[in-house]
Amino acid sequence: METAELKEKLKVQIIQFLNLTDLTPADIKDDEPLFGDGLGLDSIDSLELIVLLKREYGINIQDPKEGRKVLVDVNTMAEYIKANGQK
Amino acid sequence: MMFYIHKAACISPQQTFGDIDIEQLHLSVDNKLYAIEPKYPHFNGNALRRMSKSTRMGSGAALPLLADEAKPDGIIIGTQVSGMEENGKFLNQIIEYNEDMLTPGSFVQGTPNTISSQIALINNNKNYNLTHVHRGLAFENAVIDAAMLINENPGHTYLLGGVDEISANNYTLDTLGGWFKKEACQNDELYNSTTNGSLSGEGATMFTVSGSKTGALAKLTAITTIHSTDTVIVRERIKSFISQNLPNGEKIDLLLSGENGDARTLPFYLACETLLDNQVPVARFKHMCGEYPTASSFALWLASNFLGNGLNVPQHMLKKQGDFNGVKNILIYNTHKMGQHSCVLVSLVE
Numbered sequence: 001m002e003t004a005e006l007k008e009k010l011k012v013q014i015i016q017f018l019n020l021t022d023l024t025p026a027d028i029k030d031d032e033p034l035f036g037d038g039l040g041l042d043s044i045d046s047l048e049l050i051v052l053l054k055r056e057y058g059i060n061i062q063d064p065k066e067g068r069k070v071l072v073d074v075n076t077m078a079e080y081i082k083a084n085g086q087k
Numbered sequence: 088m089m090f091y092i093h094k095a096a097c098i099s100p101q102q103t104f105g106d107i108d109i110e111q112l113h114l115s116v117d118n119k120l121y122a123i124e125p126k127y128p129h130f131n132g133n134a135l136r137r138m139s140k141s142t143r144m145g146s147g148a149a150l151p152l153l154a155d156e157a158k159p160d161g162i163i164i165g166t167q168v169s170g171m172e173e174n175g176k177f178l179n180q181i182i183e184y185n186e187d188m189l190t191p192g193s194f195v196q197g198t199p200n201t202i203s204s205q206i207a208l209i210n211n212n213k214n215y216n217l218t219h220v221h222r223g224l225a226f227e228n229a230v231i232d233a234a235m236l237i238n239e240n241p242g243h244t245y246l247l248g249g250v251d252e253i254s255a256n257n258y259t260l261d262t263l264g265g266w267f268k269k270e271a272c273q274n275d276e277l278y279n280s281t282t283n284g285s286l287s288g289e290g291a292t293m294f295t296v297s298g299s300k301t302g303a304l305a306k307l308t309a310i311t312t313i314h315s316t317d318t319v320i321v322r323e324r325i326k327s328f329i330s331q332n333l334p335n336g337e338k339i340d341l342l343l344s345g346e347n348g349d350a351r352t353l354p355f356y357l358a359c360e361t362l363l364d365n366q367v368p369v370a371r372f373k374h375m376c377g378e379y380p381t382a383s384s385f386a387l388w389l390a391s392n393f394l395g396n397g398l399n400v401p402q403h404m405l406k407k408q409g410d411f412n413g414v415k416n417i418l419i420y421n422t423h424k425m426g427q428h429s430c431v432l433v434s435l436v437e
Contacts, residue, residue, distance in 0.1 A: 019136045019192075042133055044192070051190050 007078045014074075017052045018045050030074045038073070046071055053077075058086025089234040089310065090296045091303035091436065092395070093244070094156075096148045097388040098122050099290035101375045104148070107392070110401045112375065115274040118267060119253055120288040120377035137192055138205065139170030141252040144291035145202035146209060149246060152295050153210050159295065160243035161215030162203045163233050164250060165226035167380035169199035169218075171254035202250050215245075223423020224312050225249070226381040230431070231310060233296055241298030249384025250291040253377075258287050266378070266424060268348070274374040275403070277348035285347035288377015292384035294391070304395025306434045307387075308332055308416075313428040321428055322358040325420060328430045329362065333416060339363055340414040341393070343386045344406065345421030347373040352422055359420045360407075368409030370400050383421040383429055390417040390433040 001009070011025035014034075018041065032038040035046070049071055053059040059081065061067045070080045097103040100120035101113050113123065127135055127147050135143065145164065153159070174197030180189055195201060200218040207216050215236070219228040226249035233247045261267050268284040277286060296307070309332035313324045329339065342363055346356040360369055376385040392398035393414060400411075419431040 021136065022132075040132065044137070045133075048190050048192065051188050054188050055184060 003078055003082060006081060007074050010074055010078055010081070013052055013056060014049070017048050028074060033073055034071055049077075053081070056087065057081050057084075059084050089307050090237045090298055091300055092294050092296050092305045092307060092387075092391045092433075093299075093303050094152045094295040095292070095304060095388050095391045096151050097290065097292040097385060098124060098144045098148045099292070099376050099385055099388075100288060103388065107398065109375065109389075109398070112275060112401075112403050115272075115286050115377070118272055118286050119258070120274060120286055120375075121253065122289050122291070137196065139173040139196040139201065139252070140289075141166065141169050141171075141250050141291070142196060142201050142205050144252070144289075145248060145250040145293070146205050148250075148291040148293040149206045149248065150209065152246060152293050153206075156244065156295060158210055158212050158214065159246040160240065161217070161233075161236060161245045162206050162210075162212060163215070163217050163219070163229045163236075163245055164200075164203040164206075164248045165219045165221075165229035165381050165384065166199050166202060166250045167220060167222050167225050168251050168254060168257055169220075170196045170201055171252065171257050173197035175254060175256045202248070206246065223380045223427035224429060226384045227310060227312050227429045227431075230307065231312075234307070234310070237296065237298045244295055244297040246293060247296050248291065248293040249381035251379040251381045252289045253287050253379075261287070266349075272348070274377070277374045278346065278371065278406070280348045281350055283350050285349045285373060285378035288373070288379045288382060290376050290379070290382070290385055292381075292388045294387070300436060303436045305391040306436050308432040308434045310429065310431045313430070314426060315428070316425050318354045318358045321355055321422075322362065324428075325359050325430055326362050328432075329418065332432050337416055339367055339416050339418045341400070341411075341417045342367060342369045343390055343417055343419040344369055344371050345373055345382065345386065345419075346371045346406070347378045349378075352425055355422050355425065355428065356420070363418075366410040367407075368400070368405060368411055369407040370404040371406050372404060374403070378423075380423055382423075383419060383431065386419045386421065387431060387433065390419060390431075393417065394433065394435050
């Protein structure tokens with residue numbers, strides 16, 4: 001899958017998993033921070049995103065430090081999936 | 088006396104929240120009456136998107152009642168299905184992901200006591216907190232619980248509510264079971280229908296109740312629940328309820344009937360009507376809120392507002408005009424799926 005296509009798919013999945021019903025994929029920028037001032041996600045959402053990576057891409061993140069590097073924005077998630085995705 | 092109703096709020100398929108207007112009937116869509124939800128400005132975005140619809144509606148209806156009050160001494164909710172939509176999501180995840188990698192969101196939001204818990208969290212309330220789930224008598228049991236607590240603690244105030252939501256799975260199952268109409272039917276034609284089943288509905292109604300008369304909207308004088316599928320037995324029980332609880336020299340001035348367009352339940356409602364004098368007005372409410380297990384809480388909201396807030400009974404509710412001079416005692420009779428019945432006597436505060 002091309003990176004651009006993966007990012008679009010990822011945005012759809014983020015909206016679905018986190019129930020961000022007032023957003024569309026176009027509202028999420030590739031480099032927009034997922035937490036804090038960006039999308040404003042919180043710790044419960046980070047758990048949902050880790051489950052998303054496991055269920056949809058076969059990626060198991062067990063080290064919290066690694067999780068912090070991956071769950072920065074859509075770009076970092078897509079890069080990690082490209083490098084480590086099992087599905 | 089059981090208790091006094093001081094405040095009431097209702098999110099329903101009609102304009103009952105905020106600027107109340109029940110004269111204009113909002114119509115059903117695909118045999119369902121969906122609640123008109125406010126924008127919930129008091130909830131932050133993250134909290135709101137994680138709430139099931141029933142939790143959203145329940146908390147949203149409770150907040151205005153809690154704004155100016157001291158913390159209630161208890162939160163008592165009646166709900167049959169609560170966040171059934173989220174419950175279904177969680178059960179599907181168990182199957183889809185082979186009991187692995189389950190996230191807590193849908194599980195937490197899919198349990199019945201989430202509504203009372205969410206309200207307690209918002210209100211920082213660590214007092215009595217209970218959810219009754221007795222199917223079609225869930226709200227009635229919450230009322231009885233509140234009445235018993237107030238009997239023991241007359242100075243206490245309780246938040247009392249009834250909440251249920253439409254869920255896709257339950258709608259399908261109940262339609263297959265014949266409880267919702269299979270043919271297209273709009274709510275403004277509900278009572279002309281001669282087939283089985285009703286329209287599906289939902290809503291959240293909240294009350295603050297206590298033993299104090301001062302400033303009360305209405306008095307909940309008596310309540311009873313009946314378990315029977317026999318119209319003769321039910322009629323006798325309603326008759327006893329009225330004679331035992333209506334003060335001497337007074338009469339029922341308005342019947343709020345839970346008639347729901349289901350040919351099978353109609354004999355029960357007709358049996359109740361025949362107990363009353365010919366001039367007693369009869370008003371129906373299920374075309375406004377639809378059929379759901381705690382719909383009687385919507386009727387109690389109506390009765391409280393008719394008695395205490397000067398709300399007029401709109402023409403579309405009236406089955407029988409009767410004599411409307413001075414409504415003092417309102418009888419609410421409702422049955423859910425024929426086996427569970429309730430009578431509530433609501434009176435003017437004098």
